[in-house]
Amino acid sequence: xxxPASQAAGYIQHxxxxxxxxxxxxxxxxxxxxxxxxxxxxxxAILAVAIMWxxxxxxxxxGRHETAVFRAIGFxxxxxxxxxxxxxxxxxxxxxxxxxxLGIIGAHLLDGQLSPGLTAQAQYGFNELSSAKRISLVGYDxxxxxxxxxxxxATGLLSVVLPLIRNVRRSPxxxxxxx
Numbered sequence: 001x002x003x004p005a006s007q008a009a010g011y012i013q014h015x016x017x018x019x020x021x022x023x024x025x026x027x028x029x030x031x032x033x034x035x036x037x038x039x040x041x042x043x044x045a046i047l048a049v050a051i052m053w054x055x056x057x058x059x060x061x062x063g064r065h066e067t068a069v070f071r072a073i074g075f076x077x078x079x080x081x082x083x084x085x086x087x088x089x090x091x092x093x094x095x096x097x098x099x100x101x102l103g104i105i106g107a108h109l110l111d112g113q114l115s116p117g118l119t120a121q122a123q124y125g126f127n128e129l130s131s132a133k134r135i136s137l138v139g140y141d142x143x144x145x146x147x148x149x150x151x152x153x154a155t156g157l158l159s160v161v162l163p164l165i166r167n168v169r170r171s172p173x174x175x176x177x178x179x
């Protein structure tokens with residue numbers, strides 16, 4: 001009877017059993033937090049759509065008289081729609097920029113508060129006294145940030161569709177009288 005190649009070479013294979021280890025618990029917690037954050041992101045996206053829809057819709061409704069005047073002097077519906085679409089794109093870019101700015105500032109403030117304590121605990125736990133190593137809680141996933149920016153812009157553009165269709169179809173004569 002021949003021994004397996006790994007035993008024949010003098011090596012013994014060992015397997016790690018992670019049934020009751022801390023890394024298994026951390027992996028479970030990490031998966032659970034990611035699931036919660038995914039649901040939270042969905043709720044925030046739905047709220048963003050509602051807020052953008054209300055904001056843009058209100059702007060379009062408030063501009064009904066101006067839209068009627070533009071139509072009366074010869075502007076086409078496409079011209080008026082393009083003005084509101086450009087407005088919505090600019091508003092979405094402003095919201096995206098502010099959200100990224102506040103998010104980055106908040107992440108770095110949180111990192112500044114928690115990082116020294118976590119670094120000290122890790123140095124103590126791993127018996128590493130080197131001050132060159134530091135725990136950082138901030139990292140950037142540019143692919144995901146780009147996806148979030150695209151979602152913000154798409155949210156803005158989706159929020160303009162229904163109010164714009166309703167406003168462009170209205171009679172300019174009736175809108176001028178309702179002032």
